[in-house]
Amino acid sequence: MDLSGRSVIVTGAGRGLGRAYALALARAGASVVVNDADEAAAEAVAAEAVEAGGAAVAAPGAVGPTATAEMLADRAVDAFGRLDGLIANAGVLRDRILWKMSDEDFDTVVGVHLRGTFTCVRAAVQRMRAQGEGGRIIVVGSPAGQRGNVGQTNYSAAKAAIVGMVRTWAMECARDRIAVNAVIPVAATAMTRTIPVFAPYVDAWERDGRPLPGWLRAGAGFGVPEDVAQLPVFLMSDAAAAVSGQAIGLGGDRLSLWSHPQETVAAVEGGGWTAEGIAEVWPAVFGPRSETVGVPAVEAPEERP
Numbered sequence: 206m207d208l209s210g211r212s213v214i215v216t217g218a219g220r221g222l223g224r225a226y227a228l229a230l231a232r233a234g235a236s237v238v239v240n241d242a243d244e245a246a247a248e249a250v251a252a253e254a255v256e257a258g259g260a261a262v263a264a265p266g267a268v269g270p271t272a273t274a275e276m277l278a279d280r281a282v283d284a285f286g287r288l289d290g291l292i293a294n295a296g297v298l299r300d301r302i303l304w305k306m307s308d309e310d311f312d313t314v315v316g317v318h319l320r321g322t323f324t325c326v327r328a329a330v331q332r333m334r335a336q337g338e339g340g341r342i343i344v345v346g347s348p349a350g351q352r353g354n355v356g357q358t359n360y361s362a363a364k365a366a367i368v369g370m371v372r373t374w375a376m377e378c379a380r381d382r383i384a385v386n387a388v389i390p391v392a393a394t395a396m397t398r399t400i401p402v403f404a405p406y407v408d409a410w411e412r413d414g415r416p417l418p419g420w421l422r423a424g425a426g427f428g429v430p431e432d433v434a435q436l437p438v439f440l441m442s443d444a445a446a447a448v449s450g451q452a453i454g455l456g457g458d459r460l461s462l463w464s465h466p467q468e469t470v471a472a473v474e475g476g477g478w479t480a481e482g483i484a485e486v487w488p489a490v491f492g493p494r495s496e497t498v499g500v501p502a503v504e505a506p507e508e509r510p
Contacts, residue, residue, distance in 0.1 A: 206233050206438050206439065206442045206444070207233065207234050207442075208230060208233040208234045208235035208438070208441055208442060209234035209235075210234075210236075211234075211235045211236070211289040211290060211441065212235070212236045212237075212238070212281045212282075212284075212285035212286070212287050212288050212289050212290070213230050213235045213236070213237055213238070213281075213289060213290035213291065213292065213341075213441060214237075214238040214240060214264075214277050214278070214280075214281055214288065214290070214291045214292070214325070214329065215227040215230070215237060215238070215239060215240060215291075215292045215294060216240045216241075216268050216277070216291075216292065216293055216294050216295035216321070216325055217240065217241060217242075217268070217294040217295030217296060218237075218239045218240055218241055218247065218250055218294065219239075219241030219242075219243045219246025219247050219249070219250055220241075220243075220246055220250075221392075221394040221430055222294060222345070222390055222392055222394060222430045222433060222434070223241070223292075223294040223295070224250050224253075224430070225392075225429075225430035225431050225433065225434040226292050226294060226433075226434050226437050227239050227250055227251075227254055227261070228250070228253060228254055228257055228434070229431070229434035229435060229437065229438050230254075230259070230437065230438060230441065231254035231255075231257045231258065231259025231260070231261055232257050232258060232259060233259075233438050233441075233442075234259065235259060235290075235441065236259065236260040236261065236284070236285040237251070237254050237259060237260070237261040237262075238261070238262055238264050238277060238280050238281045238284065238285075239251040239254065239261055239262070239263050239264065240263075240264045240265065240266060240268070240277055240295065241263075241265060241295075242265065242266065242267040242268075242295070243265070244263070244265035247263040247264065247265045248263045248265075250263075251263040260284075260285065262280065262284045264276065264277050264280040267295075267317070268293075268295045268317060268321035268322075268324070268325055269316045269317050269320050269321040269324065270324065271324050271327075271328070273321075273324070273325075274321075274324035274325040274327065274328035274329075275328050277325065277328065277329075278328040278329055278331070278332045281332075282332065287336060287338075288329060288332045288333060288336070288340070289333070289338075289340050289341065289441075290329075290340060290341040290342070290343070290441050291325060291326065291329040291340075291341075291342050291343065292343045292344075292345070292437055293321070293322040293325045293326055293342075293343070293344045293345060293367075294345045295317060295318075295321055296314075296317055296318045296321075296345070296360075297313060297314060297317050297318075298314065298357075298360060299311075299313050299314050299359060299360075300356045300357055300360070301356060301358075302355070302356050303358050306358055306359065310359060311358070311359045313359075314359035314360055314363055315359055315362065315363050318360070318363035318364065318367065319362075319363040319366050319367060322344050322367050322370070323370065326342055326344065326370075326374065326385075329342060330342065330374075330378060330381075330383060333381065333383050334381050334383070337381075338382075339381065339382030339383055339384075340381075340382075340383045340384075341383070341384050341440060341441050341445075342374065342378070342383060342384070342385040342386070343385075343386055343387070343388055343437050343440055343441075344367050344368075344370070344371055344385075344386075344387050344388070345367075345387070345388050345390065346364045346365075346367055346368045346387045346388065346389045346452060347360070347361075347364040347389065347390075348389060348391060348454075348500045349361045349364055349500060350362075350363070350364025350365040350366075350367065350368060350389075351364075351365070351368070351389060351452070351463055352498060352499055352500050352501075353498045353499055353500075354499060354500055355499070367387065368387045368389075368452050368463075371385050371386060371387045371450060371451075371452065372450050372465065375449040375450030376450070378449075379449065384440070384445065384446070384447075384448060384449040385449055385450065386440055386445075386448060386449060386450070386451050386452070386453060387451070387452040387453070388433070388436055388437060388440075388453060388454075388455065389452055389453065389454040389455075389461075389463060390430075390433040390436075390454070390455060390456060391425075391426050391427050391428070391433075391454070391455075391456030391457070391459075392427070392428055392429055392430045392432065392433050392456055392457075393406075393407040393410055393411075393417070393427070393428070393429050393430070394430060397427075402502075402503050402504070403421075403427060403503075406418065406421055410429065417429065417457065419458075421457065421503075422457030422458045422459070423457060423458045423459060424503070425456075425457070425459075425503045426454065426455075426456035426457050426458070426459030426461070427456050427457050427503075428456050428457030428458065432455065432456065432457055432458075433455045433456060435455070436453060436455045436460075440453075451463075452465075469494050469496070470490060470491060470494045472486055472490050472491075
């Protein structure tokens with residue numbers, strides 16, 4: 206996977222998954238624009254990328270506003286002469302149960318995740334279209350956006366909408382040879398360490414460098430950020446030129462492809478449906494095909510670290 210000569214922006218790259226993406230791209234030869242709201246973190250990761258053998262510059266700023274998105278595209282061109290890829294990864298959490306979630310909690314998360322993804326992708330695609338040489342867009346979704354998660358109205362909504370935009374953008378950008386995909390990561394980060402079943406294993410990994418157990422890596426598809434980072438490297442490479450419009454999961458040892466929403470069962474009633482008619486057919490036709498919600502629970506073995 207040789208990405209030499211390609212310039213890629215990574216938002217939210219100061220820590221966690223974003224940092225892993227930036228460093229993996231640099232090791233593959235890409236030139237990386239490292240963005241983060243924390244200027245010191247962005248500078249530190251850019252320095253790490255250079256030490257890893259790549260080229261990198263820091264471009265601090267909070268995503269969401271159009272001005273930040275345009276600054277990032279300009280920074281890539283000023284530093285490296287072109288823009289070939291974007292990973293829209295930046296995000297924040299403001300978890301609250303529905304009836305306790307404030308307007309500010311909702312707007313903050315949607316502003317960073319959803320608006321930030323939109324403005325950054327728009328600026329990147331405008332630059333790529335002007336170059337006329339194609340490009341790669343990767344946005345970051347979440348299992349919470351695919352299936353829902355208690356306490357994450359704002360986050361689930363934003364992540365679901367991001368994947369919805371991917372399907373539209375893949376069609377709109379196809380003529381310009383710009384591939385657009387979503388990554389659905391599961392990894393040990395500050396966001397996931399609060400999950401009780403994962404917490405002791407994440408603590409042991411961070412404290413002692415102890416590898417995550419096989420049942421967690423394979424069964425739950427839960428690993429470390431460096432595991433997930435190989436997927437964006439693939440998607441930025443020539444090997445993924447024909448991959449677009451997809452939501453691809455990676456965590457630990459588990460690589461997956463998420464389906465698009467589609468009808469699972471349908472019935473037709475000549476002349477239209479009445480409420481009574483729906484009530485009559487629902488138990489036999491639709492009830493058995495109703496789908497579950499929520500990220501599936503994971504049970505740890507009795508032995509713990």
